[in-house]
Amino acid sequence: MDEILDGISQIDCDVLVIGGGTAGPMAALKAKRKNPEANVVLLDKANVKRSGAIAMGMDGLNNTIIPGHATPEQYTKEITIANDGIVDQAPIYRYAQGCYEIIQELDSFGIRFQKDQNGEYDVKKVHHIGTYVLPMPNGDTVKKALYRQLRKARINISNRYMATRLLTGEGRIAGAICVNTRTAEFLVVRAKAVVMCLGAAGRLGLPTSGYMYGTYENPTNTGEGYSMAYHAGADLANLECYQINPLIKDYNGPACAYVAGPMGGYTANAEGERFIECDYWSGQMMQEFYDELQSGKGPVYLKLNHLAEETVAEIERVLHIVERPTRGHFHKNRGTDYRKQMIEMHISEIGFCSGHSASGVFVDENARTSVQGLYAAGDMANVPHNYMLGAFTNGAFAGLDAVDFIKDVDFAKFDHGDVEAERNRVLAPTKRDDGIPPNQIEFKTRRLVNDYLQPPKVTAKMETAQRRFAEVRDDMQNAMYVQNAHELMRSLEASTIMDCAEMAASASLYRTESRWGLYHNRVEYEKDDENWFCHTLLKKGENGLPESRKQDVKPYIVEIEDDEKDAYDKQRVQPTEAAE
Amino acid sequence: MPLAQTQTSVPVVVDDDLCIADKGCTVCVDVCPLDVLRIKDMAEGPKSKTAFMQYDECWYCMPCEADCPTGAVTVNIPYLLK
Ligand SMILES: Cc1cc2nc3c(=O)[nH]c(=O)nc-3n(C[C@H](O)[C@H](O)[C@H](O)COP(=O)(O)OP(=O)(O)OC[C@H]3O[C@@H](n4cnc5c(N)ncnc54)[C@H](O)[C@@H]3O)c2cc1C
Ligand code: SF4
Numbered sequence: 294m295d296e297i298l299d300g301i302s303q304i305d306c307d308v309l310v311i312g313g314g315t316a317g318p319m320a321a322l323k324a325k326r327k328n329p330e331a332n333v334v335l336l337d338k339a340n341v342k343r344s345g346a347i348a349m350g351m352d353g354l355n356n357t358i359i360p361g362h363a364t365p366e367q368y369t370k371e372i373t374i375a376n377d378g379i380v381d382q383a384p385i386y387r388y389a390q391g392c393y394e395i396i397q398e399l400d401s402f403g404i405r406f407q408k409d410q411n412g413e414y415d416v417k418k419v420h421h422i423g424t425y426v427l428p429m430p431n432g433d434t435v436k437k438a439l440y441r442q443l444r445k446a447r448i449n450i451s452n453r454y455m456a457t458r459l460l461t462g463e464g465r466i467a468g469a470i471c472v473n474t475r476t477a478e479f480l481v482v483r484a485k486a487v488v489m490c491l492g493a494a495g496r497l498g499l500p501t502s503g504y505m506y507g508t509y510e511n512p513t514n515t516g517e518g519y520s521m522a523y524h525a526g527a528d529l530a531n532l533e534c535y536q537i538n539p540l541i542k543d544y545n546g547p548a549c550a551y552v553a554g555p556m557g558g559y560t561a562n563a564e565g566e567r568f569i570e571c572d573y574w575s576g577q578m579m580q581e582f583y584d585e586l587q588s589g590k591g592p593v594y595l596k597l598n599h600l601a602e603e604t605v606a607e608i609e610r611v612l613h614i615v616e617r618p619t620r621g622h623f624h625k626n627r628g629t630d631y632r633k634q635m636i637e638m639h640i641s642e643i644g645f646c647s648g649h650s651a652s653g654v655f656v657d658e659n660a661r662t663s664v665q666g667l668y669a670a671g672d673m674a675n676v677p678h679n680y681m682l683g684a685f686t687n688g689a690f691a692g693l694d695a696v697d698f699i700k701d702v703d704f705a706k707f708d709h710g711d712v713e714a715e716r717n718r719v720l721a722p723t724k725r726d727d728g729i730p731p732n733q734i735e736f737k738t739r740r741l742v743n744d745y746l747q748p749p750k751v752t753a754k755m756e757t758a759q760r761r762f763a764e765v766r767d768d769m770q771n772a773m774y775v776q777n778a779h780e781l782m783r784s785l786e787a788s789t790i791m792d793c794a795e796m797a798a799s800a801s802l803y804r805t806e807s808r809w810g811l812y813h814n815r816v817e818y819e820k821d822d823e824n825w826f827c828h829t830l831l832k833k834g835e836n837g838l839p840e841s842r843k844q845d846v847k848p849y850i851v852e853i854e855d856d857e858k859d860a861y862d863k864q865r866v867q868p869t870e871a872a873e
Numbered sequence: 874m875p876l877a878q879t880q881t882s883v884p885v886v887v888d889d890d891l892c893i894a895d896k897g898c899t900v901c902v903d904v905c906p907l908d909v910l911r912i913k914d915m916a917e918g919p920k921s922k923t924a925f926m927q928y929d930e931c932w933y934c935m936p937c938e939a940d941c942p943t944g945a946v947t948v949n950i951p952y953l954l955k
């Protein structure tokens with residue numbers, strides 16, 4: 294294995310779904326069920342059985358809208374406010390209306406959700422306004438259940454193929470170029486529609502531990518979705534709205550407010566005091582977290598040591614078994630016990646991920662991107678605060694629309710020169726006798742991301758980043774060296790990470806105001822609704838560099854009253870309450 | 874630029890006595906999202922093959938340990954963040 298082979302083959306399909314993590318399997322299933330004649334291919338860099346953010350399972354659905362507990366209007370309002378108003382409500386509202394049906398479908402797959410004594414869904418309140426969090430007692434079965442459905446529906450699955458570039462022609466999508474991660478052989482997939490579900494850009498910033506793979510996100514997700522969309526000429530929205538999360542220090546996994554919060558746990562400062570009103574992840578909350586870390590009252594901790602033994606045992610059962618099951622090992626090594634002491638927390642490296650923030654490939658309520666026939670869903674599409682149920686539901690919308698789209702179209706013709714150019718780009722590091730290995734290129738890029746792009750954002754620092762990125766890009770293009778197919782995959786990832794880093798810098802420089810709390814805290818600029826109450830859309834310019842423009846926020850479907858707009862700005866616990 | 878070999882201690886350990894790679898098992902290699910496990914030939918001992926961690930690029934996520942049919946895999950926390 295890992296020997297570099299010279300080979301290229303081509304396959305045709307109606308709908309190509311790239312990424313078989315969370316959104317992808319649902320997109321493939323929905324497309325195939327709606328049109329059983331359609332040839333649907335699901336392709337993944339890893340193995341669909343155990344890939345993506347939910348490789349081991351999940352603790353719960355963070356954002357359900359279940360009749361009797363929450364309404365689509367209320368949810369749409371909450372997510373609008375949590376994102377400083379910069380959202381198109383249509384995709385959020387459609388999600389809010391459609392997700393209950395998906396919950397029932399997941400239930401029918403054998404994934405159970407917590408119910409109370411009356412058999413009603415046991416939904417918990419974590420957000421500022423509404424009640425949306427639904428625990429999953431057998432959350433470890435999610436992947437297996439999905440995989441069974443994929444087999445049953447006879448979806449063609451191609452594992453260990455990494456998509457590197459999209460093909461376009463006749464003004465629409467034509468397919469994708471993929472590379473086998475163990476042989477370096479090329480696969481050209483011609484497709485009438487392509488659904489991208491490649492997850493977050495998780496290896497953008499460097500974790501403070503220095504371990505390149507100790508990221509919050511599954512590090513398989515390096516951001517090819519963003520980079521491929523960019524090179525295909527699609528619009529990407531609000532990339533300056535980074536993802537930054539509050540995590541267990543060094544372990545870099547969720548703390549986790551959504552599990553421990555409803556049971557009485559909370560985020561505290563070194564004095565054991567609560568300092569944020571609401572532990573739901575938002576930019577404003579992260580700003581308070583950051584301020585506390587910088588103040589004399591840091592570090593920040595997860596506080597559970599005031600809870601009863603049964604409660605702590607229950608929290609442990611959930612947190613140490615399902616989502617990140619090595620968390621128990623971590624605490625054991627450190628000798629830390631929720632019962633005895635508070636657990637140190639820290640903020641994550643930066644990334645792109647709409648699952649928890651708002652940036653991504655621009656899509657409408659049908660998950661359509663700005664390129665015809667090209668769809669995006671899950672963490673890489675710009676529907677804010679998507680989380681797992683958003684990935685499933687928007688993946689479903691994408692699959693359903695894509696299978697309608699293919700009815701009236703044939704394969705778009707593309708330029709075979711594009712395939713040749715991509716082969717030359719990909720294989721260049723295999724043609725040298727020595728040079729710089731991809732891990733050093735990647736480390737340097739990510740170290741520069743931490744030094745110069747991490748908020749608080751400063752203009753001169755971001756401009757320095759751009760100059761230094763250009764130097765590293767030059768090394769990457771002219772001196773990177775790989776010895777086998779596995780390293781070749783890492784070299785392609787290094788190039789994706791560089792693309793994302795450059796987009797992050799460019800988008801952040803464009804928006805000359807501060808917004809979304811810490812996510813886009815530009816210290817030289819105040820929030821400026823007059824000039825910046827708008828989306829920013831970034832695309833590849835004529836000169837091959839990122840180009841940004843403003844786009845109006847579409848008229849709201851659910852009105853927000855003036856006195857509701859700042860509900861998420863008031864995150865700091867007021868002194869009188871803190872003293873209680 | 875010439876290359877050097879730098880040592881690193883890897884987080885995932887396989888118990889060679891329990892591993893049945895010599896009977897054709899490749900489960901842990903198949904499921905790892907980062908694709909960092911491989912099967913190698915054994916020079917000595919009763920087994921001809923065993924699984925091992927070839928690349929120190931691990932998310933300490935656990936599918937390899939959870940899906941191994943013989944319980945041969947142990948995932949430890951990578952040293953840098955332990
Ligand atoms: C640690 C953690 C805890 C979380 N906890 C919760 C929770 O409790 N509740 C909740 O609702 N949400 C939670 N989330 C968020 C939720 O899991 C994600 O939003 C959701 O799973 C994202 O789905 P996705 O399909 O976009 O991406 P993923 O499920 O990550 O899938 C992306 C897929 O793309 C593949 N891929 C990547 N690059 C390529 C390429 N170049 N070519 C081919 N394939 C590629 C990957 O292998 C992967 O299979 C959590 C996330 C994390 C990371
Ligand atoms: S899954 Fe277990 S038995 Fe199979 S190859 Fe891996 S370590 Fe060996």
Ligand code: SF4
Binds near residue numbers: 909930933
């Ligand atoms: S813990 Fe996860 S990343 Fe590490 S070897 Fe096992 S499956 Fe692979």
